[in-house]
Amino acid sequence: MLSVRNLQVKVGGREILKGVDLEVAAGEVCAIMGPNGSGKSTLAQVLAGQETYEVTAGEVLYEGRNLLELNPEQRAREGVFLAFQYPVEIPGVGTAYFLRAALNAIRKHRGLDELDAMDFLPLIREKLKLLEVDEALLSRAINEGFSGGEKKRSEILQLAVLEPRLAILDETDSGLDIDALKIVAGGVNALRDPERAIIVVTHYQRLLSYIVPDTVHVLVAGRIVASGGRELALELEEKGYGWVETEPEPAVPAPA
């Protein structure tokens, strides 16, 4: 579904990604781990279409198409979703209103009828239940005054409503207590689907105990330095990132 080849990215003139290669298949849950500043979030943002980041080399194919040619809304409509690490507040814009507008933009692109408020309500109620989110959240402005946990839950709620083909979760576990983490993970697991790929970007293995990945890649200083199955995450947890950084031959081939 997703092929990233030799991706190099500069942010503010500084080289952040120095040639990333990554293959993610439909149905796969792929974890990208790495220490702070390794470029994990940059990778997530570039895939979503952040225009302030400069792609200097490489290519990204999404379902065989050149993803880098599409603007952010085209990518979203084609099924790319980013759950933000720091979801931004948008005062005065109701969450339900926004989410319905987003869903309709995507539905329209896919040639489906737009949903009115009456059709939308049962759909969103079902998703609220899944994530144990209070319905009151819908009438609040997007992320305004949300606690850290509410923000992350709202991101996963949006993921559940928009049903993307490729979901990228950027540090979704940061700022979550263990109960919230379990609920969010449950929501994500419910979305596992043979047609859908999920990329989980995280610093810690903790989240991966609840969202069990098929593949794990370790990103250090702008390069993937190790790849493996879920056991790689556990090993990292035990030994720390220093272990892969010093490993002479780090690349363990990913399972097919």
Added chain:
Amino acid sequence: MATTTDTIQELANQEYKYGFVTEIESDSAPRGLNEDTIRLISAKKNEPPWMLEWRLKSYRHWASLEQLNKEPKWANIHYGPIDYQDIIYYSAPKPKDQTNGPAEIDPELLATFEKLGIPLGERNRLAGVAVDAVFDSVSVATTFKEKLAELGIIFCSFSDAVQEHPDLVRKYLGSVVPKTDNFFATLNSAVFTDGSFVYVPKGVRCPMELSTYFRINAEDTGQFERTLIIADEGSSVSYLEGCTAPQRSTNQLHAAVVELVALDDAEIKYSTIQNWYPGDEEGRGGIYNFVTKRGKARGVNSKISWTQVETGAAITWKYPGVILQGDNSVGEFYSVALTNNYQQADTGTKMIHLGRNTRSTIVTKGISAGHGQNTYRGLVKIMKGAAGARNYSQCDSLLIGDKCGAHTFPYIEVKNPTARMEHEATTSKVGEDQIFYLRQRGLSAEDAVSMIVNGFAKRVFRELPMEFAVEAQRLLTVSLEGSVG
């Protein structure tokens, strides 16, 4: 790949929808202003001597101000000198054929208002909204007049009110905005041509929205309308005005006066959607909007509420205020002012607390885009006798791009130690991160900006009558033309 900046800029090409000109013969006064002009206007309207006298006194006062060069210069706006002798002060569409009786409205005018979304005909007129339509200097039609009369509500053009209800007009005219109030109000007092008049009798709650639609059509003509609304004891009324003008390369002057009087337990809600021609993207043309609006909450427990959405005009200079005279009276001001391209707005409110336990609320949302300059200027004055007075002010500014400006000048004068004042102000920018967030969910850049701006203004839109809140939202989106990211 198109950047956000580019896509926002594309909005620049949206045109002012109301810029057309109606081809109609008009009966106009010669250019210029002197006592003869005043006499001519008064004669055209067949006014009683007291009205002419009032106009002449106003004119003489204005002429002395003009001679002393007293046109106000303190506002944060910049424009070339206005040649008051180069303006036409009276222009009325000529009645076509009188054979069908004088009540017949020129089809050309009906078509014009229809095009503006204001059908005036019996069959298709707006349900639940009574409309007074003012074209250049005169009112051309007032709908639902008879139905309202059954409840004792008077809703008519100002000219008709002078003829039919002279006692009410004499009693209240100038009682809130005296004819010597300020340069532009004094000019209006001398040359005002038409406007709306509303009287709601004791205990009557007006069952429909009353509204006046102002249209400037003729070239080089100033529009000077005057509106007077009186809510008698225990009554209530909601009133809305809308304004548009053709697209012309020269500036046109609009200097209106609005006076509101609320007696004991009465309530007036006054909403404005101002969409005068704003000038082009280079700042050529557009309406100079110098307006004096004031309400007097005279009675105990009375309430006056102003809501304005100001998206048009090259220059806006207006400070709708409330004099809180009655004990426990309430004054409110909710405002959205948008300046784009080279538009300038210096707008805000004055809340003058005289009575005890009077309360006022001010919520303003200034939006600046392009080279627009947006100033909030407000005065809250608590007089000695206003024990227990309270004010809450919130002034927020939103910037789109980096060539525009937002300015806030809140003045507070407190002469009673028991008063409680709260003031909050914020300035923010439409963030690239906000736009990216919304686009990442599938919304176009245009929709994203419009959603952010409308969200910012929502607190004020909530105060508008339902039918108009939707219109205001759409207007804000269209007016974002040329907002550089």
